[in-house]
Amino acid sequence: MNYRETVKVAWKSLLSNKLRSLLTMLGVIIGVAAVIVMISISAGTEATISEAIHGLGSNLVFVSSALTRGGPGQPVQGGLVYDDMTAIRERVSGVAGVAVDQQANVTVKYGNVTLENVVIVGTTPDYPTVRDVQVGAGRFFNEQEQQRAQKVVVLGKTVAEQLFGESDPIGQNINVNNTKLTVIGVLAAKGLVSGTDFDQLIYTPISLVFQKFTPSQFARIMGDRVRQIIVSVDPNANMDEVVQQITILLANRHKVSLDAPDFTIRTQADIIQAQESTTSSFRTLLGWVAGVSLIVGGIGIMNIMLVSVTERTREIGLRQAVGATPGDIQIQFLTEALMLSLLGGLVGVLAGIGGSWLFGSLSGMRTVIVPYSIVLSFSSAALIGIFFGYMPAQKAAQLDPIVALRYE
Amino acid sequence: MKEKPILIETIDLKKIYGADEVQVNALDGINLKIYEGEFVAVMGPSGSGKSTLLNILACLDRPSQGRYILNGEDVSGYNRKELAFIRSRQLGFIFQSYNLLPRLTALENVMLPMMYQREGRLIANERQEKAAAGLESVGLADRAHHLPSQLSGGQQQRVAIARALINDPILVLADEPTGNLDTKSSQEIIDLLQRLNQRGRTIVMVTHEPDIAHYTERILMIRDGKLASDQKNGRRGAPKIQPAAHLPEKRTRKKEKNR
Numbered sequence: 001m002n003y004r005e006t007v008k009v010a011w012k013s014l015l016s017n018k019l020r021s022l023l024t025m026l027g028v029i030i031g032v033a034a035v036i037v038m039i040s041i042s043a044g045t046e047a048t049i050s051e052a053i054h055g056l057g058s059n060l061v062f063v064s065s066a067l068t069r070g071g072p073g074q075p076v077q078g079g080l081v082y083d084d085m086t087a088i089r090e091r092v093s094g095v096a097g098v099a100v101d102q103q104a105n106v107t108v109k110y111g112n113v114t115l116e117n118v119v120i121v122g123t124t125p126d127y128p129t130v131r132d133v134q135v136g137a138g139r140f141f142n143e144q145e146q147q148r149a150q151k152v153v154v155l156g157k158t159v160a161e162q163l164f165g166e167s168d169p170i171g172q173n174i175n176v177n178n179t180k181l182t183v184i185g186v187l188a189a190k191g192l193v194s195g196t197d198f199d200q201l202i203y204t205p206i207s208l209v210f211q212k213f214t215p216s217q218f219a220r221i222m223g224d225r226v227r228q229i230i231v232s233v234d235p236n237a238n239m240d241e242v243v244q245q246i247t248i249l250l251a252n253r254h255k256v257s258l259d260a261p262d263f264t265i266r267t268q269a270d271i272i273q274a275q276e277s278t279t280s281s282f283r284t285l286l287g288w289v290a291g292v293s294l295i296v297g298g299i300g301i302m303n304i305m306l307v308s309v310t311e312r313t314r315e316i317g318l319r320q321a322v323g324a325t326p327g328d329i330q331i332q333f334l335t336e337a338l339m340l341s342l343l344g345g346l347v348g349v350l351a352g353i354g355g356s357w358l359f360g361s362l363s364g365m366r367t368v369i370v371p372y373s374i375v376l377s378f379s380s381a382a383l384i385g386i387f388f389g390y391m392p393a394q395k396a397a398q399l400d401p402i403v404a405l406r407y408e
Numbered sequence: 409m410k411e412k413p414i415l416i417e418t419i420d421l422k423k424i425y426g427a428d429e430v431q432v433n434a435l436d437g438i439n440l441k442i443y444e445g446e447f448v449a450v451m452g453p454s455g456s457g458k459s460t461l462l463n464i465l466a467c468l469d470r471p472s473q474g475r476y477i478l479n480g481e482d483v484s485g486y487n488r489k490e491l492a493f494i495r496s497r498q499l500g501f502i503f504q505s506y507n508l509l510p511r512l513t514a515l516e517n518v519m520l521p522m523m524y525q526r527e528g529r530l531i532a533n534e535r536q537e538k539a540a541a542g543l544e545s546v547g548l549a550d551r552a553h554h555l556p557s558q559l560s561g562g563q564q565q566r567v568a569i570a571r572a573l574i575n576d577p578i579l580v581l582a583d584e585p586t587g588n589l590d591t592k593s594s595q596e597i598i599d600l601l602q603r604l605n606q607r608g609r610t611i612v613m614v615t616h617e618p619d620i621a622h623y624t625e626r627i628l629m630i631r632d633g634k635l636a637s638d639q640k641n642g643r644r645g646a647p648k649i650q651p652a653a654h655l656p657e658k659r660t661r662k663k664e665k666n667r
Contacts, residue, residue: 317507322520323492326489328492405503
């Protein structure tokens, strides 16, 4: 029996029981579609996250304080101070901009609107460049205002809308923890990036935060310490060299060894990598969950093929009587199982692509169809067909023709 | 007849089921020679071992002991695959319950054995023509595209006969071919077999109906796994009912007499 005939016979046999074939395939269809949809959802999430990280601004190095307390009553050891930023700007080559980021929670009032727990970011004039945010209206504060700790503030888009509605905030005075600040600008919308909603923040010179918004009980121990220094590296400079220069500079300034620094340096690449390893393990998990349903589909095929072998015992006996070898019988049933799984796989791929698209447009979540998920799920379906089809085919091939012919 | 070559020879053929205490000797030393062109009936009460003998002669089963030489080839020790080749190349079967595949048309059923041929395979069109000619020879040209369920018992058995002959076997084995048929259909079938035999086909048929057995030229009686008698049978004269069909050798005639 040549292969074309075998395929024809298998096809006829599947057609003769359409509903059953369809239901059997359904397991594989769902499995394959699930793999594709799951992977497309996690790939979509991954793409969103990675874009968000890139949206932080390009080529960033984050230097964070790692405070070590000497115990009660002891002065705080180490940590970044404001002057570290100046030093980095002046002494490290390949730096495009440096900004600090010191945050405090404040209450903001304007007219009869009161906003509790607004995060005020004390920073430097480089901030918009470094964090890649645009000023929508008015302007960001300048170096002079920073040095003089002038009472100016730049609002995030959402905060501005909440306080002023439709009216123009520029030049208005708002009340922040009972300090009157003049609004000089509103940032353009940037949205949620890496867990921070930039539009919900307000920005003011860091010198002002030191003076006015550091809670008094912390002021004594904090001094002019800053939480984080963000360095934007010149695109033409070597990131590793810049990181090395910063490390050595800060270690010298803080008089700490390189083995036990009081600061940590992370580059954007580190963050992306960390994020990717999380999302890719998430993706693997989803893939496995979907893979289980594919295996369940395979068991469905095996089940139906076993039933089919029993039902067609006489047919098997007759085919053997007219000259089919055990091998012929085995190939025939294996082909049927494979055909079920391949057809199921094919429909599953289409359903998966359609499902990803549908899910994306209904939920608003981003889905990205990954080509490897199609290859992976389809070839898994084929393997499953062979794997789960083997046992029933073996059973059919081993039937004794005499017994099979007498089977009722 | 005696000068004709031996087609089947069995030497002390035994088939033993079970072991030790519960051992059953279904066949207990059968020595048998069947010559080319013979029409042999195998008779015996149920449980006598006649079906076991037929299964071994049909290469569906293997003897426990003894030898079975088919057409000069000792097939006693063949494995399942080798036996399948023998069945495909040399044997044709007719069953009591016809054993047509219910989902295939009469024509497709007749074509089935050609699918498993190893040598001299025909292309699809040739097979179809050959099967159509086979159906015509058993008088069912106009039923080619009917399913078995749309055919009467006699018609189904004639399809089965066409199927048995399609690979031009050297030996046709029939297991109670008329067992499920009424008298008239039985007569048609036995006439058909008789005509086949007259054209030189060797046929071994198991039956328990003496009437049917008497159409053959030799009757083997099996009792308790042994050959109880081997009688020449004065063959009855020409069939009373004209066969519904032409024989394979006369494929040129087109006109059919339908009943």
